[in-house]
Amino acid sequence: xxxxxxxxxxxxxxxxxxxxxxxxxxxxxxxxxxxxxxxxxxxxxxxxxxxxxxxxxxxxxxxxxxxxxxxxxxxxxxxxxxxxxxxxxxxxxxxxxxxxxxxxxxxxxxxxxxxxxxxxxxxxxxxxxxxxxxxxxxxxxxxxxxxxxxxxxxxxxxxxxxxxxxxxxxxxxxxxxxxxxxxxxxxxxxxxxxxxxxxxxxxxxxxxxxxxxxxxxxxxxxxxxxxxxxxxxxxxxxxxxxxxxxxxxxxxxxxxxxx
Ligand SMILES: [Zn+2]
Numbered sequence: 001x002x003x004x005x006x007x008x009x010x011x012x013x014x015x016x017x018x019x020x021x022x023x024x025x026x027x028x029x030x031x032x033x034x035x036x037x038x039x040x041x042x043x044x045x046x047x048x049x050x051x052x053x054x055x056x057x058x059x060x061x062x063x064x065x066x067x068x069x070x071x072x073x074x075x076x077x078x079x080x081x082x083x084x085x086x087x088x089x090x091x092x093x094x095x096x097x098x099x100x101x102x103x104x105x106x107x108x109x110x111x112x113x114x115x116x117x118x119x120x121x122x123x124x125x126x127x128x129x130x131x132x133x134x135x136x137x138x139x140x141x142x143x144x145x146x147x148x149x150x151x152x153x154x155x156x157x158x159x160x161x162x163x164x165x166x167x168x169x170x171x172x173x174x175x176x177x178x179x180x181x182x183x184x185x186x187x188x189x190x191x192x193x194x195x196x197x198x199x200x201x202x203x204x205x206x207x208x209x210x211x212x213x214x215x216x217x218x219x220x221x222x223x224x225x226x227x228x229x230x231x232x233x234x235x236x237x238x239x240x241x242x243x244x245x246x247x248x249x250x251x252x253x254x255x256x257x258x259x
Contacts, residue, residue: 006136006137006225007137007138007139007142007243008243009226009243009249009253010225010226010227010243011225011226012052012054012088012223012224012226013054013088013221013223013226013250013252014054015054015055015056015086017226017250017252018086018087018088018221018223019083019086020251020252021221021228021250021251021252022079022082022083022086022221023083024251025228025250025251025256026079026082026219026220026221027219028075028076028078028079030218030219031075031078031217031218031219032075034218034219034231035092037164037175037177038092038107038177039096039105039107039182040096040097040098040104041070041097042092042093043068043069043070043092043093043095043097044068044069044070044072044078044081044090044091044092044093044217045066045067045068045069045090045091045092045093045214046066046067046069046081046082046085046087046089046090046091047064047065047066047067047087047088047089047091048062048063048064048065048067048085048086048087048088049063049064049087049088050063050064050065050088050089051088051135051224052088052223052224054088054223055086055088056085056086059085066091066214067085068093069081082220087223088223088224089216089220089222089223089224090216090217090220090221091214091215091216091217092214092215092217093213093214094106094107094109094210094213094214094215095213096182105182105183106182106184106189106210106213107175107176107177107181107182107215108175108176108178108181108182108184108189108192108208109173109174109175109176109207109208109215110152110156110173110174110176110196110201110203110207110208111168111171111173111203111204111207111208111215112145112148112149112152112171112172112173112174112201112202112203112204113137113145113168113170113171113204114137114138114141114142114144114145114170114171115128115134115135115136115137115141115170116145116171116202116203116204117137117141117144117145117148117202118202119138119140119141119144120140121138121140122136122137122138122141135224137170139243142170142242142243145171145172145202146172146237146240146242148172148201148202149165149171149172149174149237150234150237150238151201152174152196152201152203153165153174153234153237155196155199155201156174156176160176160178160181161178162176162177162178163175163176163177163234164177164231165231165232165233165234165237166216166218166229166230166231166232167227167229167230167231167232167240167242167245167248168216168222168229169216169222169224169225169227169228169229169248170222170224170225170227172232173207173215173216175215186209186210189208189209189210190205190208190209192208193205193208193209196208216229217229218230218231221250226249226250226252226253227242227248227249227250228247228248228249228250228255230245230247230248
């Protein structure tokens with residue numbers, strides 16, 4: 001099996017690049033717009049340096065942990081946490097909580113990642129893991145995972161009305177904002193995940209079933225590949241090129257969204 005080289009320009013972001021991104025590029029307006037879709041007061045989360053092992057020295061002890069951010073007044077505070085922690089990854093919690101912090105529902109989501117794709121060159125996820133390349137991927141897998149995202153969206157469209165697609169930096173997330181989906185039981189979520197897998201979509205079952213409640217925050221930086229997490233219209237997906245699309249390329253790599 002061939003060794004991985006990530007597609008051109010996809011590499012770890014340095015601490016200085018993370019700082020530049022969260023200081024001058026991270027758009028609170030866009031995050032706010034996304035959060036209008038989301039219910040309740042949102043909890044955010046960051047991982048500083050679990051995979052990259054790149055972290056500010058003072059956070060050495062916490063580099064690998066998931067840090068929950070729920071003590072904030074507004075998104076300006078959230079930006080302050082980002083410029084303080086300089087995380088490799090930022091997420092939000094899909095759980096919906098009431099004022100007593102009890103879980104009352106969960107946003108339904110589907111996660112399609114290139115490493116889950118069985119590649120003609122690199123093999124299955126198990127093959128990749130055996131080589132210690134569980135997070136690697138190639139251009140072919142990026143194309144295959146995009147086709148899966150299009151197919152899964154069209155499949156879900158038959159049951160749900162309010163769907164969004166997000167390019168996660170590596171693969172794609174499909175978020176479901178239909179009110180009834182928030183109320184699905186764990187059992188129903190697991191059944192739905194299995195059904196989708198049986199149909200041939202190589203999703204991460206944990207995300208849909210709800211065991212993994214965090215999902216990447218749109219408009220944050222994916223620090224393993226130096227890409228901005230961006231929502232993409234379903235109609236644009238066919239021509240969307242994650243390696244070259246300007247919206248996904250941070251300014252420190254010569255990109256930067258204009259709108
Ligand atoms: Zn491959």
